[in-house]
Amino acid sequence: MPLSPPTLRRLEKAALTAAKSAHAPYSQFRVGAAVLAGSGKIYTGCNVENASFGLSNCAERTAIFSAVAAGEQKIRCVVVYTPSLHATPPCGACRQVINEFGPQARVIAVCRSGERIDTTLDALLPGAFGPGNLSD
Ligand code: THU
Numbered sequence: 001m002p003l004s005p006p007t008l009r010r011l012e013k014a015a016l017t018a019a020k021s022a023h024a025p026y027s028q029f030r031v032g033a034a035v036l037a038g039s040g041k042i043y044t045g046c047n048v049e050n051a052s053f054g055l056s057n058c059a060e061r062t063a064i065f066s067a068v069a070a071g072e073q074k075i076r077c078v079v080v081y082t083p084s085l086h087a088t089p090p091c092g093a094c095r096q097v098i099n100e101f102g103p104q105a106r107v108i109a110v111c112r113s114g115e116r117i118d119t120t121l122d123a124l125l126p127g128a129f130g131p132g133n134l135s136d
Helices: 005-019 059-069 092-101
Strands: 032-037 042-046 075-082 106-111 116-120
Touching: 005 032, 005 042, 005 059, 005 075, 005 106, 032 059, 042 059, 059 075, 059 092, 075 092
Parallel strands: 075 106
Antiparallel strands: 032 042, 032 075, 106 116
16 A cells, blocks of 8 residues: 555654664764554664674664564565765665565665655565565
8 A cells, every 4th residue: 555645754754863863983874764564653763883893783674673572563664864965775684674574665765865765675675585485
């Protein structure tokens, strides 16, 4: 079902606000994400970096893990805000995590210039490995 313009505006605003909580002392790249879950609720996340760099978590995964921790099992839309001139799609790890809960999800990237990407998880990760592959 297509998302209404007010819902999209709420998601974009929530992603922008979430970026303010980013813990990004190493990259200075403060990212925020908002996901629309199956219940209709919005969950947010920011990137959380670590002095042991490889342990850093992207904003998208933080938001999805918050949704799942609250009992959600379906992700309908992911919006990511990056403080860049060009809109930035989710990294490969985040695409795989989105696939777990939202193989049909819409994925939108917004940034400070107003440029945007509006696409789908399927377009970003075609032929994804997912839960179904374990029960063939
Ligand atoms: N990052 C995200 O949180 N989401 C993205 O879509 C791209 C990258 C974070 C990871 C790291 O903390 C910083 O941005 C630089 O890569």
